Amino acid sequence: ALCKSLHTKINHKLNVRVKVRPVNDLPPQKTPKYIGGLYTPQKMLVWPSGPPRNILIVKKPHKNHVTEALLILLGHIYKKYPKCNIILKKEAAKEIEQIEKDGKQLTEERSIYTGTNSEIVGKADLLISLGGDGTILRGVSMFSSGTAPPVLSFSLGTLGFLLPFDFKDYEPALRSVFEGKAKVMRRERIECHIIKKKKSDGNEMSAGELEKEEEEFEAEEDRDDITESNSYSMHSLHVHAMNDIVMHRGALPGLINLDVFINGHFLTRTTADGLIFATPTGSTAYSLSAGGSIVHPFVRCIMITSICPRSLSFRPLILPTNSKITVKITAKNDLISANSEQTDLSGDITAKLSVDGIPVTELGPGDEIHVLSESEPKLNDKEDITEAHIEKYMEKGVWCVTRSDGDWVNGINGMLGFNTGFHTKP
Amino acid sequence: ALCKSLHTKINHKLNVRVKVRPVNDLPPQKTPKYIGGLYTPQKMLVWPSGPPRNILIVKKPHKNHVTEALLILLGHIYKKYPKCNIILKKEAAKEIEQIEKDGKQLTEERSIYTGTNSEIVGKADLLISLGGDGTILRGVSMFSSGTAPPVLSFSLGTLGFLLPFDFKDYEPALRSVFEGKAKVMRRERIECHIIKKKKSDGNEMSAGELEKEEEEFEAEEDRDDITESNSYSMHSLHVHAMNDIVMHRGALPGLINLDVFINGHFLTRTTADGLIFATPTGSTAYSLSAGGSIVHPFVRCIMITSICPRSLSFRPLILPTNSKITVKITAKNDLISANSEQTDLSGDITAKLSVDGIPVTELGPGDEIHVLSESEPKLNDKEDITEAHIEKYMEKGVWCVTRSDGDWVNGINGMLGFNTGFHTKP
Amino acid sequence: ALCKSLHTKINHKLNVRVKVRPVNDLPPQKTPKYIGGLYTPQKMLVWPSGPPRNILIVKKPHKNHVTEALLILLGHIYKKYPKCNIILKKEAAKEIEQIEKDGKQLTEERSIYTGTNSEIVGKADLLISLGGDGTILRGVSMFSSGTAPPVLSFSLGTLGFLLPFDFKDYEPALRSVFEGKAKVMRRERIECHIIKKKKSDGNEMSAGELEKEEEEFEAEEDRDDITESNSYSMHSLHVHAMNDIVMHRGALPGLINLDVFINGHFLTRTTADGLIFATPTGSTAYSLSAGGSIVHPFVRCIMITSICPRSLSFRPLILPTNSKITVKITAKNDLISANSEQTDLSGDITAKLSVDGIPVTELGPGDEIHVLSESEPKLNDKEDITEAHIEKYMEKGVWCVTRSDGDWVNGINGMLGFNTGFHTKP
Amino acid sequence: ALCKSLHTKINHKLNVRVKVRPVNDLPPQKTPKYIGGLYTPQKMLVWPSGPPRNILIVKKPHKNHVTEALLILLGHIYKKYPKCNIILKKEAAKEIEQIEKDGKQLTEERSIYTGTNSEIVGKADLLISLGGDGTILRGVSMFSSGTAPPVLSFSLGTLGFLLPFDFKDYEPALRSVFEGKAKVMRRERIECHIIKKKKSDGNEMSAGELEKEEEEFEAEEDRDDITESNSYSMHSLHVHAMNDIVMHRGALPGLINLDVFINGHFLTRTTADGLIFATPTGSTAYSLSAGGSIVHPFVRCIMITSICPRSLSFRPLILPTNSKITVKITAKNDLISANSEQTDLSGDITAKLSVDGIPVTELGPGDEIHVLSESEPKLNDKEDITEAHIEKYMEKGVWCVTRSDGDWVNGINGMLGFNTGFHTKP
C-alpha cells in the first residue's frame, strides 16, 4: 500500500473515481503518418483520421513519484482530451484501482482500459512512457512483433538518452502531438530469430514443433502472472530490439564460444563473456560500456561489439543494415571428444540471450540466432528493391517524439560527459 | 636509369616503339552506367556507348617490378584492345620514354598520351592502378573536384585493402570490364572545404581573394614540376577524400586545440595530437590505428576519431552523411591575453591538414574546415530531396571494380588479423 | 569408467598395484630456500634438508590424456625417486584406485596418499600440476591461507601462460628440481578479506559470529563431497589469488554499484558489469579481456580493471603493493528511499565474487571486501619496515619453476599474438 | 617590456635593487637526506648541514602573472631567509634586471645569481618551480645527467599533476622545507642512451667520435643563446626523463618502423606514429592520451605505449625497472632493395626523439636508443645487488615536496575526471 501522504496528494490531483474496463471494448489501433522528405529521418507526426484516441501509458513500477506523475497525467487527459481512452498494463491498472479503493468516495467516474499484452497491442494509437530508458524499452517490447505506435516519453527523476521531455513539460508536449505539430525521429530496430536445433532428446526440431513452441510462448505472454519486468518467456523465437541483442555467459565461470557469419561468410569465432548486436540507439547503452563507438541514430547500421573477448584484436564492427548475421553457439573445443563421460558437461555451455536488457532464453551448443535489420526489405532472390519497398520499410522502426536536432549533441555532452577535457583551471 | 636486366626483360615484353603524345588529342571522357537495384551498393559496370577508350594507368613510382607490370599491361592492351588509348601521368610517361630510348630500335610504334593533371582529368574513361593502397589514393585524388572514372586496381607485391585483384589476374579482370560484366562497389568520399579567415595582414579574406587563391592553386597543379607524391598544393581550398581528412600537430611539440561543430551545434573542444574524419573506406586506415571501429564500406556515415586526445572520454563518433561538420583551430587559451608580447607566439599553433595521407596545407588560429559527404544532395532550405536527387548523388563517389561480397570479410581476417584468438594449441 | 584401450595403455605404463593411504601418515611439509640476490625475482630452488619427499600432483579432471600423463609420471617417480611419497587429491586418488580395480592383478604395490584438502596442505613439499592454467590455479588455491610449495607445471595439450614445460620434458624438469638446479620465479598473490556486515536479521555480525562462520567454512572445506572445481565455499572469509579477484553482476540483468577506497581515500563509485583486481600474473587473464595493460610478473603492483563500466572515463589503474583497497557494494541509488515497499527488491543487488575463476560467494549491499598484497608486511602504525620484514615477505607468493627469462616475451608473442602487424605480404 | 601597471605592482612588492652576479661565486650544492622506512616511497626531507642556501627558481617564460609571483617570492625570501642565495636561469635573470632598470631607483640592493646551465647544476640545493607541469619538467631536465635537488613546485593559474601547491600557500610550504618538516615523494626517472651508428659517410661512429659529439653537445648547452624551451640539442647522447621518452614520425606523412628488444630478446616490430617509454609519473601525460593505464608513482616500472600502431593487437606493456630496452629504427621493408635508385629515399625515414616534451634529436635507420631505469643499479655480471646498492639507488630520482598521500587520488578524480559516471540526474 502506498503511504498516507501520497494518497492525499493523489486524490487531490485526480479527484475522480476510476473504473477498470476490458481493453477489447476499444476501437482498433489507428496509425498516423510520418510526413517529410522521403529520406529525412526527422519528420512530422500527422493524424490523418483525427487525433489519437487510445493512449497506452507505461510506467516504471514501484515508484511513488512515478505513480504520482501518472495520476497527474490521467487528470490532465481526462480534462483536456475527454474523448481519449487510457490504456494501462494490468499491473499499473491494479495499482490505480487500489489507490482508488483506499481513497475517499468520489462522485465523478472515469474509465481505464486494460487486458493482456496482446490485446493491448492491437489498440494503442500512442505510447506514453513515464520512467527511465528501461520503461520505454519494456513498453516498446510489447510491440516486438508488429508495428509500434509513436512514442512520447517523459523523464522522471533521472535523465535518459531516450527521454527528450521532462515531465514538467507534459502539457505542451501532449498538445503538439494532438495538434499534429510534433516532430518525430525514427529509431530502427534489429530483429532476432532464435533457432533451437536440439530438443531434449537430441533431435532437431521440426518446423511444426517450432511453430508450436512459438504459439505456446504467445499464449504464455498473456498469462496474468507475467511480471512487468519480464515480458519475454523462455520459448520466444522472434523478437525485436531497440537497443541490443546480447548473448552472455551469465553467471557461468566459463567463457562462451560463438561462431559469427555475415551473409553466409564465416567472420570469426569469438571466446568471450559475450557478444552485443546493437542498433545506433543502443550504441550508447551496453555497447558503449564494452568499448563500442557512439553512433548517431540516423546512421543505418548494425553494430557488433564483443564483451571481454580472449583476443587482443577484436575491434567493434559496424555493418550495413542489409547484413544477415548468424551466430552459432559452439561447444568448447576440448569437449568435442570421443570420450562419452564428458558429454554431460556440455550442458554447461549455455549463452544467455537478452533483448534490450530483458532476459529471453538460454541457448546451448548447436543453437543459433539470426540478427538482421527490421527495416530491410525481405525480398526473394529475383525481386529488386523498389520505391514501394523503401516507402514501406521506411515506416518501420519506432517513431519517437523529439524536440530539436541538437538533442543528440546535447545528450552526448550533457549525459555521457563526452570528451571532458582535463580540469586544469582551479 | 633502370638496370640492364630489367631493360632486356621489358623490351622483350613490350616489343614496340612508344611515342608520347598530348592527351588533349583524345576524345573527351565517357561515363559508364552503374546498373542494379537503386539501393544496392554493389552494381554492374556497363558501357552504354561502347567499351572504354581512354585508359589512365597510374603506378607506384620508383619500383622496378611495378614498371615491369606496367609494360606487361601496355603490351596486353596494345594487342587485345588496340582501339584503346593509354594515358599516363607525366612522370610515368617519361619513364617509359626513357626505357624506350635505352632499348634497341623497334619498327612497330604505339602511342602514350600525357598532359597536365587537369588535362588528363577530362579524358579518362577508366582508371587502372598498379601499386599499393597509396597508388589508388593518389590516382583518385586527381579527380578530387569532379567525377572519378571507375577504378580497376591491381596489387603488386603487397596486399592492400583497396586492392581486390592480384596483378597475375590482369587478363580476366580487364576482359570483364570491357565486356560489361564487372561488378563494382561504390566507395563514398568526403569533401573538405578550407576557409582561411586570416590573411598575413590579419584581415579576413574577401570572397574575391579566396577565389583568386583557388585559381592560383589550380594553375599550380598543372606545373610540370609537381611531384607525384604531392598532388595538392598549399593553397588548395576544396578537396575530396576516399580515406580521410586529418588535422595533426605534425612535428610541433605542442598540442592543437580544435573546436568541432555539427550542423551548427557546438560538439566539443579537443586538445590532441590531431583529429581524423574518415569514410568507411578509411575506417581501416589511420582511424583504426587511433582506436576507431571497423566500418563496412556500405554503411553511409562520416567517422570522427581523435588522435591521442588529452581526455579520458573521447570515444570515436559515427555521424550520418547529412552532417555538416565545422572545425575551427583555436589559439591556446593562455595565449589569448591582453599582453602584446605574446601575440607573436600564436604563430606556433598550426595544424597540418592531410587528405588521404597527402599533405595539403597548414592552418592557423581562426582558420576553419568544413567536412561533409560528397554524396549528400546540397539543397537550399526550401527544396526537399527527391528521387532525382538521390539518383544523381548515388552516382557520386568512387566506383571500384570488385570481386565478391566476401572480400570484406576476407580482408578483415586475412589482412588485419581481426580477432585472432590466443594460441593455446602447440 | 575409462574406456578399455586406455586401461590397457595405463596398466602397461604403471605396472604396479596402487594402494591409497591416509596423507596424515606422512612427515610434515618441508620448505625449500630460494637463493639469489635479495632483490632478483628469479632465483634458484634449493633444498637445504634434502630433496622433496612429499609430492602433491594435481590434475585436470575428466581427461583421458591427463590421466594417462599422471600414470606415466607416477611410474617415473616410483622408479627414479623411490623415496618420494605421492599425494593426490581425493578425486584423483579414487580415479587411480578405480583403474587399478578394473585392471589385472599385479604383484608389486605402491602407495598413494590422500586426505582432506587441509590435511594435504600441511604435507606437500612440491606441487606438480598436469593440465592447463586452471589446474595450477585450483592447485595453488588449496594453499590459499598459508605458504604454497614450489610449483612445477606441465602443459598437456594446450599451451598456457603459467605452463613453462611441455609434459614430454618431465624427466629433465623433475631432475633439475630434485638436484637443486631449477630456476624459480616468484608470482605474487593478492589477498581478499570478505566482510559481510549484514546477517539475515539485518544486524551486523559480531567478531565472534564472523569467526564461527570462518570455522564452519574450513570444516566444510574438508567434506568429502566438495568437488574439485569448487574448492571455496559460500562462507569463505579470507582467500588468496594468483590471477585475480573478480566481482561480477553474474546473470543479473542489472548493473552493480561499487564504491572503491584506496588507503581510506574514496576513489570512485563504479556502475558496471564488474571489477577485477589482478596480480601481474593475472594481467594476461580476465583483466586483458577487459582492456587492461600487460604487466610483467616482476612488477610489484595491484591492477584495477573494470568490466563494462557505465562511464567513458574509467581507465585501468596500477597501484603499488602497499595499497589497501576497500570495495563496498552499494544499493542502487533509487532504492535508498523512505518507501518500505522497495526494500525487498534490494535483495537483487548482489555481486558474485570469484577468485582465480572459482566462484567464492555472493555479496549484497553493505558487504565489503579488502584487497591487499600478500607480500606486503602487515605492520602496526609504530613499526617501520626492516630488512627482516622484507626478507620474510619476499618469500611469500608462489614460486614457480621456470625455464628462461625470455619466456615472458615468447608468451606475449607466441600465445597472445601481441602486436601482430597487418599482413600485407601475400 | 612589461606594461606599466605591472611595474608599479612589482616595485611595490620587491622594493629593492637587484644585482645579477655569477653563480660560480656560490658555495657548492649541498644534498639533503630523505628520511623514512627504507622502502617507504614517501619520506621526510631533512637538511643535516643546515637549511638550503642556494635556491634555484625556474619559471614559465612570457607570463606576467608568473613574473609577478617570482617577484613576490624573491621579496619573501630576501626578507625571511636573508642568508639564502637566489639562482635564476639567464633568461629570467635578464627579465628581472630589466624590470629593475625600468623601475625607480631604490637604495637597498640584493643579489641574483646566474650562469650557464652547467654552472647552475653544481650549485642548486633546492629547485623551486613557478608555472605548469612543463616548467618543472624543463627545470629538472637541467639535472638530466646528475642528481637533481629536491623540487618544490607551485601552480600558477593552471592545475597540474606535478604541482601539489597553490602559489598562495608559498609561505607555509617554504617554511616546512626550511624547517625540515616537508614530506617528499620520489619520482623515478628513466634514462635514454642514444647511439647513432651511422655517420654521414655511412660508417659507424667510433667510441672516440661518440665521445667528441657528447662533449660538443655539452659545450653547446652552455651557450648563451639556448632558449629556455629547448635545453637539449641535436647531439645529446644521454638524457633522463621524468615523464617520457618519445619517438615520433613528426610531420612526415609516412609511418616509422621500430624494432624493440627487452633484455636482448626481440619483442616486436612496430609500424606506428610513434612509441612512448614512460615513467609512472608520465603515465598521466602522453601515454594516457595514447591509451595507457594510469600508474601510481610508487609502482616501480617502465611503460611502453605505442602511438597509433598499424596493428589491432598492440596493448600497452608495463615492464620491471630492471629491464634493458633497446629500440632500433629500421628502414621500410620495401626500401631494403638491391635497387640503388631508392637508397636516397631512405633519408626520409627518421624518428624524432623528445624527452619530457622537449625535442632532442632525429634518428635514422640503424640508429638505436637504450631505455632503462635511473634507479636500477648498474652491476657487472658477477656482482649481486646488496643493501648498499639499494640504498644508493633509492636516493636517485627526483624528490618532490608533497602534501598528503591522498593527492594522487584527488588528482585522478579532480584533474583527469577519472570514471565520471553518466549524468542521469538533472
Ligand SMILES: NC(=O)C1=CN([C@@H]2O[C@H](COP(=O)(O)OP(=O)(O)OC[C@H]3O[C@@H](n4cnc5c(N)ncnc54)[C@H](O)[C@@H]3O)[C@@H](O)[C@H]2O)C=CC1
Ligand atoms: N555493463 C553495461 O553497460 C550493461 C548495460 N546494459 C544495457 O541496459 C539496457 C537496458 O536498460 P534498462 O532496462 O534501463 O536496464 P538497467 O536498469 O540495467 O540500466 C542500464 C543503464 O543504461 C541506460 N540506457 C538504456 N538504454 C540506453 C541507451 N540507448 N543509451 C544510453 N543509455 C541507455 C539506462 O538509462 C540505465 O542507466 C540494455 O539494452 C543494455 O544495453 C545491460 C547490461 C549491462
Ligand SMILES: NC(=O)C1=CN([C@@H]2O[C@H](COP(=O)(O)OP(=O)(O)OC[C@H]3O[C@@H](n4cnc5c(N)ncnc54)[C@H](O)[C@@H]3O)[C@@H](O)[C@H]2O)C=CC1
Ligand atoms: N598511424 C597510422 O596508422 C597512419 C596512417 N595513415 C594512413 O595512410 C593513408 C595513406 O596511405 P598511403 O599513401 O599508402 O600511406 P603510407 O605509405 O604511409 O601507408 C599507410 C598504410 O596504410 C594502408 N592503407 C591505406 N589505406 C588503407 C585503407 N583504406 N584500409 C586499410 N589500410 C590502408 C597502406 O596499405 C599502408 O600500409 C592515409 O589516408 C591515412 O589513413 C597516415 C598516417 C599515419
Ligand SMILES: NC(=O)C1=CN([C@@H]2O[C@H](COP(=O)(O)OP(=O)(O)OC[C@H]3O[C@@H](n4cnc5c(N)ncnc54)[C@H](O)[C@@H]3O)[C@@H](O)[C@H]2O)C=CC1
Ligand atoms: N572474459 C574473460 O576473459 C574471462 C576470463 N576469466 C579468467 O579465467 C581465469 C581462470 O582460468 P581457468 O580456470 O583456466 O578458467 P577458464 O577455463 O574459463 O579459462 C580462462 C582462459 O584464461 C586462460 N588463463 C588463465 N590464467 C591465465 C593467465 N594468468 N594468463 C593468461 N591466460 C590465462 C586459460 O588458459 C583459459 O584459456 C580467471 O582467473 C580469470 O582471469 C574468467 C572469466 C572471464
Ligand SMILES: NC(=O)C1=CN([C@@H]2O[C@H](COP(=O)(O)OP(=O)(O)OC[C@H]3O[C@@H](n4cnc5c(N)ncnc54)[C@H](O)[C@@H]3O)[C@@H](O)[C@H]2O)C=CC1
Ligand atoms: N597528445 C598528447 O597527449 C601529448 C602529450 N605530450 C606530453 O607533454 C609532456 C610535456 O609537457 P609540457 O611541457 O607541459 O607540454 P605541453 O604544454 O604540450 O602540455 C602537455 C599537457 O600535458 C600535461 N602534463 C605534463 N606532464 C604531465 C603529467 N606527468 N601528468 C599529467 N599531465 C601532464 C601538461 O600539464 C599539459 O596540459 C610530455 O612529456 C608528453 O608526455 C606531448 C605531446 C603530445
